[in-house]
Amino acid sequence: MQLIQQHQGDYRPYFIVNGIWVKGNSQLLEALAKREEVALIAPNPKVYNDLPNRSDANPRPGSTRGPRAYEWGIGMIRANLLWNQNLRGTGVVVGGQDTGYEWIHPALKNQYRGDSVSHNYHWHDAIHGQISSDTFNKCGYDVNYPCDDATHGTHTMGTMIGDDGQGNQIGVAPEAEWVGCRSMENGWGTPATYIECFEWFMAPTDTNNLNPDPNMAPHVIANSWGCPAVEGCNPSNFSIMQLAVENLKNSGVMVVVSAGNDGRRGCNSIENPAAIYEASFSVGATDILDTLTNFSSLGSVTSDGSFRMKPNVVAPGAGVRSSIPNGAYAAYSGTSMAGPHVAGAVALLINAKPSLAGNVDSLETLLEMTADTVYTYKDDTCGTTTQLVFPNNMVGYGRINLYKALEIIRPDLTININKVAQQNLRIYPNPSSGRIQVQTTTPMGTCQVTITNALGQVVRQFDTYFNTILEMDLATIGTGLYIIKIENERQKVVGKMIKS
Structure with missing residues (x-):
């Protein structure tokens, strides 16, 4: 730290990984490289995420339609059957890192763990200065209350827990509480902003980034973003974020990650952190016909040389209606919409059996072993698996089914439930x-x-x-x-x- 200060550099140390974010000149870089204790110097580039609400990925037609009894994705994963047993996520905390969140949205406000008096331990802003190429950022920087400078974050949180009490039942776990971290400015993030949010979820702090408290950590977090190799996240530094994800999982927080929207490129298109990691629970997207969407990225993972089978599971991600800023609603498509279904599902399962809290391996296995078999629109074979063998590199173990999971953990609640x-x-x-x-x-x-x-x-x-x-x-x-x-x-x- 003294060396960085001597060169008038800025820095931010991490405890989730043995690393420091540093900003300085070439002389500081050279001095750091000469230190024996410095194992790696990795770039921290700006990373743009192609968000579903962008002009080149518009919401599907019909996005302005009114509310249903509950959204189609909720029924597809059988969450409504758990609602019938009064399981709606009570006592569970979900988290998300994204473009931020409009906490006063009618569908989100009552579920926010904070309030207008205090946002301590419930919100963190990892955007400390301009990283977006856009000149307009309606939230600003180091904001001490939840704010969404795009629409993406508010949409994903709505799918996890949203319900305005007026018929907009958009969330899988409408009685769970939520906390949030902004890791992107108008869709632009960096490896450092993502890692900072991972660290905050492990031990949330007050709005001054002081007094971390691991007892305030969420049970599960959704990550609807990717860090592309072409923009700086590459095999030479994959291990840094991988360690952050592994440490967060080991602390008892389930890390749900959207698989990506590059499926039209074919096999091996799951190639970006954090979806590529073993410790990430990666999620592809299905449509209303319960079939894998054409945009959902496919395994296996080759970008890190692991040939790891991915995704883990799939969930609804096409034409998903949820909340957007200014109290509005819209339907978006992307694996960004699928991941939040799984995060909300985890909340319902913990609500049903509280002993699952912190037991990430058991939660992951439960969702995988009870998934329904679903298929693609074409005869895909990625790696050594065809779509007729499960798990495979197209849909993983299949589309999650909460009713089947409930049958395993709470058979006393599944008698006489009317199921499809x-x-x-x-x-x-x-x-x-x-x-x-x-x-x-x-x-x-x-x-x-x-x-x-x-x-x-x-x-x-x-x-x-x-x-x-x-x-x-x-x-x-x-x-x-x-x-x-x-x-x-x-x-x-x-x-x-x-x-x-």
Whole structure:
């Protein structure tokens, strides 16, 4: 520290990793490099995250629609069935590092652990000066109350815990409390801002960044961002953030990370910290048809040479309606929307069985072992696994299912719960040039049939009634891979077919 001060440099020491953030001139850099105790000098570049609310990733059409009883993603992961058992996240604290949060939003205000009097231990701002290329930052720097200088953070937090009490039931765990850390300015972050937030979650401080208290740490945090290798996070410094994630997990905080939105590039597109790490619980994105989105990044992880299987699981991440600043709501798409579903799910599981708090390995295994099998819109094979083998490098163990998890940890609560059963659909002939016959194992009755192509576009949808066998003529649709989903109030069947 004395050497840095002698060169009139700025610095910030960390305890989550054995490192120091330093800003200074070339003479200071040379002096530090000559010290035997300095093992590595790594750059701290500005990193831009391509957020879903940007002009090149606009919300899907219909984003201004009104509230439902609860959002589709909540039903897809069966969170509503836990709500029926009065499990809504009470007593659990979730956290997030992002562009900040509009804490006074009607869907977030009542769940915020702080209040208008004190934000100590509930909020931290890791943005200490301009790092964005944008000249406008409505929040400023070193802000001592939660503020969102974009819209991304407020949206992700809404998916975790949001509920305004007026019908906007957007959050998975609406009775959990939340805390937050701003690690991005208008979508721009640095390795140092991300690590600073990881450290703050391990032992939150007051708004003067003093008096750290690990007893105030959240149970789980969502990280809907990435640190690209092309902008400074590379194999030479991956180990620094990796150590921060590992230490935070070892302290009892579950680290949920969105997998990324580079799936159109194909396999090995999960390549950025923090999604690449073993200690991160990485999450891909599915759509309303319970199929992997085309944008969800795929494994395995090759950027660090590990060939690690990723993601761990998938969750709803397309057309997800949630909160945005100024008390508004919008639907965004991205794995940024999927990760918060998992963080909220963790809150419900801890609510159901408090002994899971701090037991990160058990929580991760529970979510993985109870996930539903889901598929992609095309016949993917990444690494040595096809999409018919689980876990795989496309969807991991599958889409999380909270009801199945509840059956394991609280079987006393799952008796007589009305649940939606899933089964596979038999299609014959397959491939087919026209007429097909689909068969279910149980009678369907009145139901809806949806057929989508490999791009996720609905090519045919209709209501019908049948027992266990339905015939369809698909001669008019083009050649390619299609997903057929048949659903009623009690069950859902899904199958793939190839139109030749």
